Amino acid sequence: MRLQLCTWQEVESYLQRSTGIIIPIGSTEQHGPNGLIGTDAICPETVAFGVGERIGAMVAPTLSIGMAQHHMAFPGTITFRPTTLIAVVTDVVNALARHGFDSFYFLNGHGGNIATISAAFSEIYAQSSLGTAPEDRRPVRCRLANWFMGAKVKALSKELFGDSEGRHATPSEVSLSYYAYPDAVKQAQMTPKIAPVGEIRDAADYRRQFPDGRIGSDPSLASVEAGERLYRASMEDVEADYLAFTQKGA
């Protein structure tokens, strides 16, 4: 169930049977020579919609912009400052908690979001711990799940791409985005075949180290077919994890 396609009465009914919700969260940032700028939002959204349909879980609208400061030297990247992203995540949780949701499953597509989303969770929990939560907010539980780190996905990525998977603009994520938007498949030469690796700092430093945007990957291996297999693997990862999360008593 997509929240955006429900009426409020349908949400009211849903809350009778579940207080969990999946919130896809991504980023809008360069993904190398053949990857889509929306990759990190498209991937978790696609999986979330699939899972939501299969198990009847509510799926919130995708938070498409994340913390991508390090990609800012590549045109098209949009980033929130970490403090803005904390405000965004906090507001979303507090609004939904007002209606009775209490189990927030953030399905994330961007490694660079992890620290800031975790800090946002701490900010939300701290409101409970310090007595500053919105009036009548009952205890909330937040979980950050990265689709690309699910067990079945990782196994399949390894099988499909081995050492060419890398860390950014990976053939796995590019494949999944191609599966979601087959008309957007791109072709590009990769030079070198496998991109360099290194540490992430600011945008100028990033571009110096990783001139075409990739880290450690060869996304020319990406394909719609691989994407479909990754989609199915990720649905299994996420479905199991989400059910475990929401069925554990609050």
Next chain:
Amino acid sequence: MRLQLCTWQEVESYLQRSTGIIIPIGSTEQHGPNGLIGTDAICPETVAFGVGERIGAMVAPTLSIGMAQHHMAFPGTITFRPTTLIAVVTDVVNALARHGFDSFYFLNGHGGNIATISAAFSEIYAQSSLGTAPEDRRPVRCRLANWFMGAKVKALSKELFGDSEGRHATPSEVSLSYYAYPDAVKQAQMTPKIAPVGEIRDAADYRRQFPDGRIGSDPSLASVEAGERLYRASMEDVEADYLAFTQKGA
């Protein structure tokens, strides 16, 4: 062109010929008994994608959450605090300005966003006026256009729905969202036929005044067919307005 479906190199090329971008912005909020919670995001997104394709304009990912505090007594509504929304809009503009974009066309689907988006524009302009803009940011121009207030749309709404149009959960916006998502069409009785009107204050007061969420409207008149006509009308409004905006020298 959808930013999310481009590579960074395609954005780099685009910037050679245009520094304008369309940013759909909406809200996630109740829309009465048969309206979708995502209506206000779906409508401008749909029009923006249409226009973007027709005239080759870049379209940013939709900002799906807006200022909807007054709808918070209806399950499913998500709101940003105005100060959060100001941070969101400011960050988006400043990130894109870093790449050379300078003409920001926010295509808005929610009346409740207007004041806060305008305040955000003032915050952005104030950075120029006070000497606190990001280094090397050249002058930016921001425009807020509400799809539902375009001349052709307003004429068509009047023709189609007359006094049943109302102010919230209107048959026009519901129709356009149905056109975008025909599988999500809902049926509901409207009691009374036309909803009451009044002033907007906080959420409890809103629900007291407008028990099913509508203001002044009869959205049972909505249809996919009307939605398609509104879509075409809005594309004409927006296309003309966007071209006038971006072709006027900075």
Next chain:
Amino acid sequence: MRLQLCTWQEVESYLQRSTGIIIPIGSTEQHGPNGLIGTDAICPETVAFGVGERIGAMVAPTLSIGMAQHHMAFPGTITFRPTTLIAVVTDVVNALARHGFDSFYFLNGHGGNIATISAAFSEIYAQSSLGTAPEDRRPVRCRLANWFMGAKVKALSKELFGDSEGRHATPSEVSLSYYAYPDAVKQAQMTPKIAPVGEIRDAADYRRQFPDGRIGSDPSLASVEAGERLYRASMEDVEADYLAFTQKGA
């Protein structure tokens, strides 16, 4: 009744019979060659004091500084960033609400304030809607009234100045400020007679478009006599509107 000229015991008595208050809000910004920098604060203050005296309404001290970033290229202009103005308005309402005031009538003198004040109202209402209002705050109602948009004022402006009224540094507001401070009447040539019109962006852009600060107006038509007539017209507008606002049940 001017709050500044009351004792706290007088305020305590006032609250027995009314929980409404008028808060004049303006701006400190250039008003063209013969307009006073304080015009936008002086005008609503003058009308508020008049109405306050006539109907025994409490009038808070004038908030003299508003959102005037676009006038910053003219010496003497002072602006708050929008986020500062939101904090100011929120703090004022929350402090007064602590004493039992619940109907806040902001009488505004500056078009550039409208969006930000409206956003501030949303921030205040959002506190109720999200359960984050100060403890024991009862529901509040905020109204933004622009003295220059009252029906009687608009009719009189049209009668007095017709197409020379314009949008900024209008003969109407200059007249009203002259009526309030007849010793401060200024003389200046207007070149051109009627100033150009256009869109408002940042300060440098504003000064380029509107070199002497006026938009669309010929304030050389201003006079103390016109000011007095506008004062009386505005008092009628505001008195009726304020009574309607405060007599409507909360």
Next chain:
Amino acid sequence: MRLQLCTWQEVESYLQRSTGIIIPIGSTEQHGPNGLIGTDAICPETVAFGVGERIGAMVAPTLSIGMAQHHMAFPGTITFRPTTLIAVVTDVVNALARHGFDSFYFLNGHGGNIATISAAFSEIYAQSSLGTAPEDRRPVRCRLANWFMGAKVKALSKELFGDSEGRHATPSEVSLSYYAYPDAVKQAQMTPKIAPVGEIRDAADYRRQFPDGRIGSDPSLASVEAGERLYRASMEDVEADYLAFTQKGA
């Protein structure tokens, strides 16, 4: 010269001969049984206007609301949170600095403002010290002067009221406000004759310790005549101090 009564061209001329400005800053808070709620704003404003006229110094509009949290248990008091007041002072200085003002003389009427205004000055100076000041802002100098602590005022207060002067709702400040607004003179019995003294904490604690709002004072001794003498004494204090401040090279 009152900034509010100047045109921008007059400010431009003023800046040719001086880059100093007097900014009256006060508070809106209870002042005991016969003191005006606006006392702390009225007093510095009155002195500032007098000095401004006598020596041709520019006087900004009065900042009428300050940090008065401790008076919040008395109706009519308005307070900013300290962080809001810091934003207000910072914005005012940065806006005026943009035009070339560099010597900011805050004439203060409220002891409770001192710490927060000083912290605001540190925030402003820190922008220079940390390299985050607005572009092209030249070094600024801020001075906080409390009218009630000038040497001539203190001597006269002692002569006029001796031990009845006290610390809050003093006969001196009440007298000066009466001189400014003789029609607002109030009569009230003081019980006890001289109010108790003690430390200031939160509002409930304050009201418990100081039931009628006074601290250590007997303001029934206040008079318009005393107010006039204090006005003249303060003008001498402030004039000398302001000239010393602005004539010292930056």
Next chain:
Amino acid sequence: MRLQLCTWQEVESYLQRSTGIIIPIGSTEQHGPNGLIGTDAICPETVAFGVGERIGAMVAPTLSIGMAQHHMAFPGTITFRPTTLIAVVTDVVNALARHGFDSFYFLNGHGGNIATISAAFSEIYAQSSLGTAPEDRRPVRCRLANWFMGAKVKALSKELFGDSEGRHATPSEVSLSYYAYPDAVKQAQMTPKIAPVGEIRDAADYRRQFPDGRIGSDPSLASVEAGERLYRASMEDVEADYLAFTQKGA
């Protein structure tokens, strides 16, 4: 008792007999040619540990960084912006208040902290006064004591150093820090013997006025022996003041 060296069960026991706590707060900033950068943190920490041990008072970890923007032109200085320091102090108090502490005795070592800490106290009290304190927070009392302004310390400083004491990098504070860290005693020539005095503004201005960092002092007179005497004097000052503070009913 040092909080850092207790278990939580020991804190639980302590709260049975006392709800007071000493919080040393200092600064990390230049202290002239022979003064330690940590002087302002070391001094109150040393005294607080001594007092804490003697009377069994709980001592929180030292807040070593304060508001030192004016020293930023000297290497090694670290400063918080005032707004950051307000957040720090507020968070510390609110966290400890959650456990039942209600009497917060800040033992301060830096004059430049006074205004900002006082503003922070106002922010904390304002939460009570405005109804925005954390849930169930009982009334708190905050006291700012400057070790260098205790009566016995001031008498001893005068006796030991007379006019060479000065205002910054004083022989008294340098002596006390030497007593705490005798291995860190430094030797330096003072030129001139007694440093100049003046007003404090931003960092560049400070360095221009006070080229070696001192204000009005001759810290070459500092010694471990003097430090020990000052330590004992300060312990007496602080012990008496702390006991008076915590034994006074809330």
Next chain:
Amino acid sequence: MRLQLCTWQEVESYLQRSTGIIIPIGSTEQHGPNGLIGTDAICPETVAFGVGERIGAMVAPTLSIGMAQHHMAFPGTITFRPTTLIAVVTDVVNALARHGFDSFYFLNGHGGNIATISAAFSEIYAQSSLGTAPEDRRPVRCRLANWFMGAKVKALSKELFGDSEGRHATPSEVSLSYYAYPDAVKQAQMTPKIAPVGEIRDAADYRRQFPDGRIGSDPSLASVEAGERLYRASMEDVEADYLAFTQKGA
């Protein structure tokens, strides 16, 4: 070299040969029945001082308070909100960067800090990436190293404590704090011997899951002797890592 024990001239000299600095960062939070509340600050401080002395690296004063919201149900815990901690880390880096430091090595003692410190680094880098860094700030590099995750420490912890190490209030960290403060060694029964494990959410939930504060550990195994071995192992880990970090060209 401890920054607090240097003069500013010594820092100036240091900067001639190194632009790196070690910043110990910890937390003030319960550590089970026999662990010290200061454990997480004491451990990295002790190691940092050791390394600093051995290799002549500058060591900043310890940031003793971190993000510990989940421990707030145990008396004595102090926490910053994540947004406060981000401000703290950002201010510290920006102040030190002003003097020429550019390589910031945060030696951390608390797992709960990791996300928020990482978010703070992103905030700092984002200032470079977005053009909002302080004027003239050259590129900075920040590294977060957790003493308890160093290779030698992990091997030794495993050897010493095996499955009794656990996740919070571990025998390793308790041992190291005992080594630093042997007079503070505590005795306590552990029931059950090894504490339960689980996920971390808010404070009430934490206390429910982990009644005595430990997670998965048996800290009754801690000893001064083990602490000394861990101290030496950690010094080796940190020394190597710090040198690699600072010797890599910026």
